[in-house]
Amino acid sequence: MATDSSAPHSAGRPSAGIPLFSTYVHPRAAEQVAAVLATTMLSEGRLVKQFEQQLTAECGLRHPAAVNSGTSALHLALEVAGVGPGDEVILPAQTFVASGTSILQTGAVPIFADICYSDGNLDPADIEHRITRRTKAIMPVHWGGYPCDLAEIGAVAARHGLVVVEDAAHALGATYRGQPIGAISDYTCFSFQAIKHLTTGDGGAVCALDPAKAEEVLHRRWFGIDRAHSPMSELGEREYDLRQLGYKYHLSDYAAALGLANMAGLHERMQRRRAIARRYRAELRDVPGLTHFEYRADRESAYWLFGFHVERRLDFIRSLKAAGITASVVHVGIDHNTLFGGRRPALSNQRRFDDTQVHIPLHDALTDGDVDHIIAVIKQGW
Numbered sequence: 001m002a003t004d005s006s007a008p009h010s011a012g013r014p015s016a017g018i019p020l021f022s023t024y025v026h027p028r029a030a031e032q033v034a035a036v037l038a039t040t041m042l043s044e045g046r047l048v049k050q051f052e053q054q055l056t057a058e059c060g061l062r063h064p065a066a067v068n069s070g071t072s073a074l075h076l077a078l079e080v081a082g083v084g085p086g087d088e089v090i091l092p093a094q095t096f097v098a099s100g101t102s103i104l105q106t107g108a109v110p111i112f113a114d115i116c117y118s119d120g121n122l123d124p125a126d127i128e129h130r131i132t133r134r135t136k137a138i139m140p141v142h143w144g145g146y147p148c149d150l151a152e153i154g155a156v157a158a159r160h161g162l163v164v165v166e167d168a169a170h171a172l173g174a175t176y177r178g179q180p181i182g183a184i185s186d187y188t189c190f191s192f193q194a195i196k197h198l199t200t201g202d203g204g205a206v207c208a209l210d211p212a213k214a215e216e217v218l219h220r221r222w223f224g225i226d227r228a229h230s231p232m233s234e235l236g237e238r239e240y241d242l243r244q245l246g247y248k249y250h251l252s253d254y255a256a257a258l259g260l261a262n263m264a265g266l267h268e269r270m271q272r273r274r275a276i277a278r279r280y281r282a283e284l285r286d287v288p289g290l291t292h293f294e295y296r297a298d299r300e301s302a303y304w305l306f307g308f309h310v311e312r313r314l315d316f317i318r319s320l321k322a323a324g325i326t327a328s329v330v331h332v333g334i335d336h337n338t339l340f341g342g343r344r345p346a347l348s349n350q351r352r353f354d355d356t357q358v359h360i361p362l363h364d365a366l367t368d369g370d371v372d373h374i375i376a377v378i379k380q381g382w
């Protein structure tokens with residue numbers, strides 16, 4: 001197998017084969033996290049604020065509030081959006097279970113709509129007939145980092161007075177019609193889990209367009225206590241009156257230090273991902289039995305994943321495995337889970353997608369040699 005041991009960031013990867021994902025830790029991160037440990041100021045503080053400011057400066061996020069996971073971000077956004085018991089939230093099944101469990105956490109019911117077979121994203125044309133009196137929100141998921149049809153989805157939401165809460169766990173750095181993901185819908189939720197583009201170990205962020213809602217997110221990520229307006233009394237306790245249920249969802253400063261360290265060079269890393277994706281698309285254009293996903297000119301993917309459709313998928317996965325390359329479906333439709341009602345609504349594109357989609361490695365530890373090898377193996381056929 002082609003490898004390049006002098007490549008940056010290759011330390012710590014398994015020597016046997018090319019994995020599907022890697023975790024990126026900046027060479028200076030250890031030192032920066034150690035500096036926080038030395039201060040013993042570990043919890044939420046100055047560095048969390050700095051991390052949020054950097055998310056805005058570097059990625060264009062509007063009012064990001066850092067939290068301790070992407071799942072917390074989704075739950076908190078839904079709560080602040082007013083989603084509660086008995087409500088319904090429409091989402092695609094092509095996602096990780098966290099999209100669905102965060103809805104259940106509020107007491108609402110996830111309602112699955114179909115996807116576009118061409119990219120795995122929520123089909124805007126399959127939403128409206130699923131809207132009922134109970135529908136409160138739509139949760140589009142940018143599968144693999146490729147932005148959904150946000151204009152069409154936003155128009156459906158506006159017609160019916162619904163809130164849009166984006167699950168943008170895969171989409172940090174993506175753009176839609178010139179605007180960054182994180183600055184478009186009512187709420188956008190990111191994940192900084194270990195294998196996402198930018199990691200804080202575990203972490204996430206909620207962006208709320210409305211400044212009042214963004215303020216509410218800040219309070220409710222920490223029990224509902226407004227720290228800025230709850231002075232210490234002479235008796236030695238903060239003075240506040242809890243008015244809304246909040247959660248223990250804040251990010252800690254040592255995690256923010258890791259996020260800040262990893263932010264250095266983020267754009268270069270994203271450009272490299274895009275360059276690899278361009279090579280995959282160009283060099284695998286005419287491979288028999290392989291159909292690429294659709295890419296439109298009005299949006300740019302964050303390329304967390306690189307996927308396409310293949311014929312005889314198990315043969316494809318086995319043939320790559322024999323050449324030391326991991327290929328995977330990553331996730332199939334989550335609607336089959338008993339927890340989500342165990343129903344199998346008619347989602348014909350989802351079922352077709354479940355049968356043919358597959359993803360190949362696209363991450364920071366890939367060397368040029370790895371990419372050559374992956375392309376050559378796929379071109380040989382399966």
Ligand SMILES: *Cc1c(COP(=O)(O)O)cnc(C)c1O
Nearest residue numbers: 069070071096098169191192193
């Ligand atoms: C990673 C992920 C999440 C959850 O993020 P965590 O930070 O792991 O809680 C939610 N939705 C999708 C689509 C994800 O991939």
